[in-house]
Amino acid sequence: MKYFDYLEPTTLSEASLLLAEYGKDARALAGGTDLLVRMKRQALAPRYLINLKRIPGLASIEANDSTLRIGALATIRAVHTSPAVRQQWAVIGEAAQKMASVQVRNLATIGGNLCNAAPSADMAPALIGLGAQARIVSSSGERIISLEEFFVGPGATALGQGELLAELIVPAPPSNTGAIYVKHAIRKAMDIAMVGVAIVLTLDSSGKRLNEVRVVLGAVAPTPMRARKTEDVLRGKAVPLDDAVLSEAAEAATAEARPISDVRASEYYRRKLVGVLVKRAAIQALERASEGRVVAN
Numbered sequence: 001m002k003y004f005d006y007l008e009p010t011t012l013s014e015a016s017l018l019l020a021e022y023g024k025d026a027r028a029l030a031g032g033t034d035l036l037v038r039m040k041r042q043a044l045a046p047r048y049l050i051n052l053k054r055i056p057g058l059a060s061i062e063a064n065d066s067t068l069r070i071g072a073l074a075t076i077r078a079v080h081t082s083p084a085v086r087q088q089w090a091v092i093g094e095a096a097q098k099m100a101s102v103q104v105r106n107l108a109t110i111g112g113n114l115c116n117a118a119p120s121a122d123m124a125p126a127l128i129g130l131g132a133q134a135r136i137v138s139s140s141g142e143r144i145i146s147l148e149e150f151f152v153g154p155g156a157t158a159l160g161q162g163e164l165l166a167e168l169i170v171p172a173p174p175s176n177t178g179a180i181y182v183k184h185a186i187r188k189a190m191d192i193a194m195v196g197v198a199i200v201l202t203l204d205s206s207g208k209r210l211n212e213v214r215v216v217l218g219a220v221a222p223t224p225m226r227a228r229k230t231e232d233v234l235r236g237k238a239v240p241l242d243d244a245v246l247s248e249a250a251e252a253a254t255a256e257a258r259p260i261s262d263v264r265a266s267e268y269y270r271r272k273l274v275g276v277l278v279k280r281a282a283i284q285a286l287e288r289a290s291e292g293r294v295v296a297n
């Protein structure tokens, strides 16, 4: 690892100013479970490391009836165990539980997972499925964008120079909503997703038809992606979903995924897996919606 200067700002605007000043030579440091590994492998050698952990208030998780707010520095473990998350957004906790090991989850932050922008990032699909927004701050102000727009390519986000992710804002899902995050990895623990699928679906007031559906795929495109054609297949359909509809949804997802072949799986295998997991996730999300368990657990 090369030498670097280690800076500890105590406010967001101070951190933003440092990032703006040092530009590409600087990196924000949260839990370090991505960044420090890459530095150790010499894949990255920032001249300045800007630790965000001294900035108060960035790790809070709070909810009211309509909104969940998760600070970017909340650890994955805190997200997994948070009573606030469990209220109406438990699928986010479900995704957190499926990430890495407890040791990594104790250090890793939700902001780091999203800002690292791996296509396989476990926290992305469920958050996008729930319509989460990202609050982005810089020394000159703040802006809010949908998390879907936050990812622009593998390892690339919509953050400009000097901008930091401060918080995720997640609206409460309507009643009659069920959600799930399904992850397939080579090993049971400690591996990133070969394919991840989040489905969030809402029944109409009679409970007999799917009103709204979001299908989000991880690890099968340059960014986490909405599978909009799959959503179109499912939206408005009568429940329980029959085999023909489920197969049509699986085929649509298989077709619209854009996977690559890599060390974990071939493009062909990933495509097949997407179909299998979409079908399985749709059935389970529907069960959760029908049982009145608003979101997971």
Ligand SMILES: Cc1cc2nc3c(=O)[nH]c(=O)nc-3n(C[C@H](O)[C@H](O)[C@H](O)COP(=O)(O)OP(=O)(O)OC[C@H]3O[C@@H](n4cnc5c(N)ncnc54)[C@H](O)[C@@H]3O)c2cc1C
Residues within 6 Å of the ligand: 027, 028, 029, 030, 031, 032, 033, 034, 035, 036, 037, 052, 072, 073, 076, 098, 099, 100, 101, 104, 107, 108, 109, 110, 111, 112, 113, 114, 115, 116, 120, 121, 122, 123, 159, 163, 164, 165, 166, 190, 191, 192, 193
């Ligand atoms: C053994 C192991 C297993 C893992 N397993 C998984 C897994 O199963 N699933 C998975 O998705 N990931 C996994 N990871 C990857 C990693 O743990 C997660 O992506 C983690 O959430 C990163 O968070 P962090 O706080 O450690 O980020 P850091 O390493 O501190 O930062 C990551 C990147 O985000 C930037 N950054 C961090 N916070 C902010 C912010 N608030 N604003 C702007 N930029 C910011 C940093 O500059 C850096 O570029 C694993 C890692 C290891 C080492």
